[in-house]
Amino acid sequence: MRILIHGGTVITFGSPCRVLEGRAVLIEDGRIARIAPKEAIPGPFDRTLDATGKVVMPGLVNAHMHFYSTLVRGLGKAAPSANFQEVLDNLWWRLDRKLSLDDVDISAEVVLADAVRKGTTTLVDHHASPFAAAGSLDRIAGAVRRSGVRACLCYEVSDRDGQAVTDAGLEENAAFARRCASEKDPHLRALFGLHAAFTLTDATLDRAAVLGRDAGVGFHVHVAEAASDVAYNLQHHGLTSVARLAGHGLLGRGSIAAHCVHASEADQELLASTDTFVAHNPQSNLNNAVGIADVLGMVRRGVRVGLGTDAMTVNMLEEIRVAMWAQHLRQDNPTCAFMEIANTLFARNPELATQLWGFPLGTLEEGAAADVILVDYHPPTPLDGNTVLGHLVFGISQATVDTTLCAGRILMEGKVLCNGLDEAALAARSRELAVKLWDRF
Incomplete structure (x- = not known):
């Protein structure tokens, strides 16, 4: 799939950890194919994800x-x-x-x-x-x-x-x-x-x-x-x-x-x-x-x-x-x-x-694995390369993850899991097994 993530603030991680404004992220075949202004990335796209009001970070x-x-x-x-x-x-x-x-x-x-x-x-x-x-x-x-x-x-x-x-x-x-x-x-x-x-x-x-x-x-x-x-x-x-x-x-x-x-x-x-x-x-x-x-x-x-x-x-x-x-x-x-x-x-x-x-993980860079998260965050102070770590520790850490992708597959979107896992059913099964385990314990 070709997925375009646009409208958000991109935080790359790595050393140095960079902040990229006005950039979109193109995902192709499970990898990050391009990070560039939206208008510089030609379509068509199988999906577009609007990250307005969010930071775009590595998983x-x-x-x-x-x-x-x-x-x-x-x-x-x-x-x-x-x-x-x-x-x-x-x-x-x-x-x-x-x-x-x-x-x-x-x-x-x-x-x-x-x-x-x-x-x-x-x-x-x-x-x-x-x-x-x-x-x-x-x-x-x-x-x-x-x-x-x-x-x-x-x-x-x-x-x-x-x-x-x-x-x-x-x-x-x-x-x-x-x-x-x-x-x-x-x-x-x-x-x-x-x-x-x-x-x-x-x-x-x-x-x-x-x-x-x-x-x-x-x-x-x-x-x-x-x-x-x-x-x-x-x-x-x-x-x-x-x-x-x-x-x-x-x-x-x-x-x-x-x-x-x-x-x-x-x-x-x-x-x-x-x-x-x-x-x-x-x-x-x-x-x-x-x-x-x-x-x-x-x-x-x-x-x-x-x-x-x-x-x-x-x-x-x-x-x-x-x-x-x-x-x-x-x-x-x-x-x-x-x-x-x-x-x-x-x-x-x-x-x-x-x-x-054996291939780039945990960073947002062209060629890296498309493990990406979108986090709700409106920075109350300037967010740039000099301040990004402070925002991550003191602000983004308190925010909510909205969307999660791994290998270019959307696992959660709009805070709803879409990877096939039923959390309620899993919890019910877990409680059932926990009771038996606790008895054995």
Whole structure:
């Protein structure tokens, strides 16, 4: 289809993030074919979208997500937890052991419908269902395809549930990576998932390293999320979490280290030297009381730091605001880190998505994927290249997404989903499965 978006203010993202007035965006065959004045783009068009009173932006990218956590919403059966390990023991590890493939499917579909509403069109997910591992990534992939967005999937390998479960997780990663390599579906990509160094033996890390390299994919792993992760690895292996993973060849340009809240200065240097991407998840870190990552320090040392949500939300503009305030508190400086935090979402996340998919994502430029959102916004102050990041953080973040496109397909228009997903029916099915899951829990 040839789709013309006109009348809005175009915000490109990237570095620098540009503001283009008086420009229309032409979409052809799932890519952005041209950005130019409307009168300079000849028709005919299959569709025209009037963006008057709106900003036209790239679809947002989430660098670390857990679709499977959907059915925990409102669950009150977990015992109170005094620290992060107890949060895992009392809630998350109890939950993931009880998940069925139907739970996995509906959890993803509900989240992905909401992602379309929030303008998040690319998500990097990290999945765990240890007693329903085989086929779980294919079920999530089916939900991704039905939603129309893009997702990079992996399975969370851990030794905490025994050898058979470990083997199943390793094979699930390898099988899905083979599928992605074979199908070359532009909506799906694979990484090799690992839980965290403190739940993995050296033997399992070595097996994962070989399988991941054979599959040609990087790794996605929780790193130094809590101080206890670092302490365990120092006590049992004489290395920090970062150093131990690096020693097994699991860090590097193709890998994502989620959290890194307790990465030391030496760890940060190692993350930088290996060019490992760090996914910062401030809302989750605050919720679990594990601390606030030193984003400013990591960026100064050359670490590529992006932004994830760890399933707290799919609203990336909400997450970036929390990241800003949290970094002010972490650095004890209310005016620091504005550019460093802004770049996590508007520059680094697009770089990550582009790296994973192999073609430009997360930016509005000719030749890039046509993942585009239209957001209601009348700027009350001048909106230009000098002020755009302030508008994104303090204004557009509070606005409503009107229209969402991914790969040139309109998934939501006029705030109504048009991708075939029935939100009410999904919610009803989710409630039905949640009751059964909670009984098992």
